[in-house]
Amino acid sequence: MPLFTPPTVSPPIKPLGIFASLKAVRQNALNIIPEIAYTQPIVTGETGIRRWHMVQGPEGLKQIFLDNVENYPKSEVVLRMLRPAVGDSLFTSEGKQWRWQRSAIAPVFTARNVNTLAPIMTETARRTTTRLKASSGPTELVREMLSATFDVICEVALSGRDHFDSKAYSAAITQYFMTIGRTSLLDFLETPAWIPRPAELFGANSVKTMHNMVAKAIAARQNQPQKNDSTIADDLLDYMLKAEDQETGRRMNQKDLLHNLQFFIVAGHETTAIALAWALYLCANDQTIQTQAREEARSVLGGRDAGIEDIKQAPLIEQILLESMRLYPPVGFLARKARGPDRLYDRDVKKGDTVLLNLYGLHRHQDLWDHPAAFYPAHFAPEAVKKRHRFQYVPFGGGPRICVGANFAMMQAQIILMTLLSKFRFWPTKAAAPAPVMQMTIRPEPGITLEIEDLSNPATKLAQ
Ligand code: HEM
16 A cells, blocks of 8 residues: 655745745744755854754754753743743743743643543544534534544633633634744844734734733632532642742742643644644545554444553554644754854754754654655654654654653543544545645644544435
């Protein structure tokens, strides 16, 4: 059987100049990856007065993420896009402010805590099943997956949607991505932060809407009487309220709580939903793999919805998700700025150089993968993983700043995918193939539309 090769971008032959880069970044950041980045570990260029290096080799990424991490703080360009919404929270802070927050928040996401949240994820998978059973005809799945993962994050972050108008909140996120989340000419030229960007003015309302809802939810919890019932599991907000710096005993103030929860809600649901939607698209286009995954899921579940114990027995489901994030890493690029000189491969890095961590290019690098452009979950078979450089696959980043929610994201994605594949068969439609477009995350444009066959209802069987 030929492997399925899903859509990608057409790379420019040479690195782009400043205005072409700018136009490309605003439309789709993936368009700035030149062709040679898929065969070389590092590409160096100049945009205006700025020197940059695009790194997509595992050794170079290890140096930046881990060995010489102090030399590569996050780039101001990216921080500037995020700070209006999430202030100096874990993701956006550096130095002392980062260290104490990491030490307070990392324990919140230990496997033990995350495991207690699994029943909520199972319940969400059940609700998603019900919604999909009620849908008829071609269905757009990014929206469906966003709704599912938003459900999970609201339940685990705030015990429900009581303080949330989910439609208004989702609209605010989209507006935020389209305004403040877009790189502006001023950012590229690195003009001082106090010069107002037009996008910030347009996006200010979206920030207000999101903050008001999260702040209300926090206040409602703080005003609640202490719960005496020990059978009610803590949620993420409970854990955050109790979190403290192990060294100093410092706790989160209102602003820390607001900004970190705001980040969890946006980052935690958008990234996972996209990974799930791409996974369903890939399965729809490779019916052999989809059938194998369904058989695996059904042999474990019978007719049940998936839970924490089940996902451990479903390696193919996990491999499909990992492969989906290889081809479409939800975070396609990271940006750092060199604090001082260094050497990456054969290049001299100078103080002030911009360093782009090209996860999209790394994951499709032609020298590193058996089938760089094809859907091939066996890339993640245990023997293949063992042979690989640890930094060849980094959808969650690496080193001390690795994603704190990786366990949580994988668990919810596995529970949802396993449940859905056991109950439905997904088929491609004649809708235009989705194109990977990166603004802040790599989203499929114009969405992922699939036919859904409900396996418990013969009336939905499709003639293919
Ligand atoms: C498929 C889902 C996800 C992907 C692909 C993803 C990806 C990433 C990446 C690449 C980083 C590193 C950024 C850098 O080094 O500049 C990161 C950091 C982070 N992620 Fe995730 N993430 C996901 C889900 C989540 C979830 C569910 C949460 C929380 C609920 C979360 C919270 C965070 C936080 C707080 C950081 C910053 C950690 C630090 O700097 O110490 N992420 N994520």
